[in-house]
Amino acid sequence: MSSTADRLSAKSTTASATPLEAATMRHVLRRLLPFLMLCYVFCWLNRINLSFAALQMNKPLGLTATDYGLAAGLFFVTYALLELPSNLLLHKFGARRWIARIMFTWGIIAAGMALVVGPTSFYVMRLALGAAEAGFYPGILFYLTLWIPAAYRARTYSYFLIAIPITGILGGPLSVHLLGLSGLGGLMGWQWMFICEGLPSIILAPIVLFYLQDKPADAAWLPPDQKAWLTEKLAHEEKRIEHRSAQSVLAAVTNPTVVLMALMYFSNVLLLNSVLFFLPQIVKGFGLTMRQVGDFMIIPNALALVAMIIWGWNADRTKERFAHAAAANMLAALSLIAAMLVQDPVLRGAALSIAFAATLCMVVPFWAIPGSFLSGASAAGGIAAISAMGVTGGFVAPYLIGYLKDATGGFTVGFLLIAAFGVIISAVFYLVGTTQQKARDAANVVADARA
Numbered sequence: 001m002s003s004t005a006d007r008l009s010a011k012s013t014t015a016s017a018t019p020l021e022a023a024t025m026r027h028v029l030r031r032l033l034p035f036l037m038l039c040y041v042f043c044w045l046n047r048i049n050l051s052f053a054a055l056q057m058n059k060p061l062g063l064t065a066t067d068y069g070l071a072a073g074l075f076f077v078t079y080a081l082l083e084l085p086s087n088l089l090l091h092k093f094g095a096r097r098w099i100a101r102i103m104f105t106w107g108i109i110a111a112g113m114a115l116v117v118g119p120t121s122f123y124v125m126r127l128a129l130g131a132a133e134a135g136f137y138p139g140i141l142f143y144l145t146l147w148i149p150a151a152y153r154a155r156t157y158s159y160f161l162i163a164i165p166i167t168g169i170l171g172g173p174l175s176v177h178l179l180g181l182s183g184l185g186g187l188m189g190w191q192w193m194f195i196c197e198g199l200p201s202i203i204l205a206p207i208v209l210f211y212l213q214d215k216p217a218d219a220a221w222l223p224p225d226q227k228a229w230l231t232e233k234l235a236h237e238e239k240r241i242e243h244r245s246a247q248s249v250l251a252a253v254t255n256p257t258v259v260l261m262a263l264m265y266f267s268n269v270l271l272l273n274s275v276l277f278f279l280p281q282i283v284k285g286f287g288l289t290m291r292q293v294g295d296f297m298i299i300p301n302a303l304a305l306v307a308m309i310i311w312g313w314n315a316d317r318t319k320e321r322f323a324h325a326a327a328a329n330m331l332a333a334l335s336l337i338a339a340m341l342v343q344d345p346v347l348r349g350a351a352l353s354i355a356f357a358a359t360l361c362m363v364v365p366f367w368a369i370p371g372s373f374l375s376g377a378s379a380a381g382g383i384a385a386i387s388a389m390g391v392t393g394g395f396v397a398p399y400l401i402g403y404l405k406d407a408t409g410g411f412t413v414g415f416l417l418i419a420a421f422g423v424i425i426s427a428v429f430y431l432v433g434t435t436q437q438k439a440r441d442a443a444n445v446v447a448d449a450r451a
Helices: 002-012 019-057 065-093 095-115 119-133 136-145 150-161 163-179 189-211 224-245 249-253 256-284 290-296 298-318 321-341 345-366 376-390 393-408 412-450
Strands: none
Touching: 019 065, 019 095, 019 119, 019 136, 019 150, 019 163, 019 189, 019 224, 019 256, 019 290, 065 095, 065 119, 065 136, 065 256, 065 376, 065 393, 095 119, 095 136, 095 189, 136 150, 136 376, 150 163, 150 298, 150 345, 163 189, 163 290, 163 298, 163 345, 256 290, 256 321, 256 345, 256 376, 256 393, 256 412, 290 298, 298 321, 298 345, 321 345, 321 412, 393 412
16 A cells, blocks of 8 residues: 555646655655555445445344344434534544544444344444544544645545545455354354454554654654645645634534535435445345355446546646536436436446446545635534534435335335435535635635735
C-alpha cells in the first residue's frame, strides 16, 4: 500500500507547485494515507461482512428479509445520533486519541457479533456497533482538513476512499473463506468471520496513538521547512474562510449548503446501501456458488477503485465539485434503474457494478466541498452533521428493501423507489449547488480585491 501512496502522491502535486510544496505534499501523503487507508479497510470490512454472513446465518437464526434489513439499518440509527457529538469530541480531545477509542470499541463489538442468537440480540449488537463506530468516517475527513490544503483534497479523499473497493476486492473472498470454517471449535463459519474480522481493529487501536499526530506542528517526522510551509498554508486558508464567513457550530449545521449536502448524501447512502447489503443475495440468485459470489464481488470493487482515482483527479483539475458529485450520483441511480429493468444476468450484474462504482465516485468530490466554506469547530460540526443526517439512509435503504422484498417477493420495487429519489436529488443538488458555488466564488473575488 505504501508504493501506491508514493505513486499517488507524485500525481497529487499541481503543475505550478514549488519544489517545497511538492516535497511537502509527497511527504505528508506517504506518511498518512497508507495508515489511514488500512484503518478504513478494517472499518469497511466490518460493514460489508454482514452481507456475506446473511448467506449463512439468516436461516438458522430465523431471520426474515425484513428482520435482516431492519438489523442492517439499525446500525445507522445510533451512528447518526452520535456522529455529531463524536466529531466535536474529536475536535476537543484530538484526533489520534478519539480515533483510537473508536477503533478499539468497534473492534470488540464487531467480534462480539459472533454471540448473536436471534433477531433481538442481532438488533442490539447492530445498535451497539453503530454507537461504537460513530464519528470515525467524518472524523478522518475532518482530520485530513488539518493536514491537506484545499487544492489537494478531492484527490486525497479519492485515494483514502479507495480503501472501500480494496476492502471489497479482498474482503469478499476472505469472508467467503471464513464462512467455510463451520464446525471448527464448535462455531459456525459466520461466527468465525465476525471474530477474525473484528480483531485487527482492536490491534490497530493502540498503534494509532503512537503513529498519528493531531496537527503538522506536532509532527517530528516533518522537516522544519516543510512543517513551516504547511502550517502557514493551512492557517492562511482557515483565516480566509473565517474572515469571509465565520460561523458557530449551530450556524454551520443549519447552513443551507450543509442541509443541501445532507440531502444529497442521504440519497447517496440509500443507493450505496441498497447495493451493498443485497448484492451478494442478488448475485447468488443467478445460480452462482458461494465462492463464485465472492469472486464476482471483485468486479464492482475493481471498477470503483479505478474510477474513483480518475474522478477525484478530474474534480480537482476542473474545480467543479458540485457537478462531479451530481453526475456520479445520477449515474448510480440510472444504473440501478437499468439493473431492475433487464433480465439478463450479465447485463444486470454489469449495471449493478456501475451503480456501485458511481456511488463511491460521488463521495470523492462531495467531501471536498465542506472545507471550502467551513473551518475549525464549524467544519467538524458541519461535516459530522452532513454525515449524520445522510447516513440515516443507511437505515431506510435495507429496511425498506427487505420489507418490500417480503411483501412483493423481489427487489425491484424497493430499488426503483430509491433510484427515482436519487435522480431527483441529483438534479436539485447540481442546480442549487452550482448556483451557490458561483455566489461564493464572486464573494471571494470581492474579498480578495478588498484585502
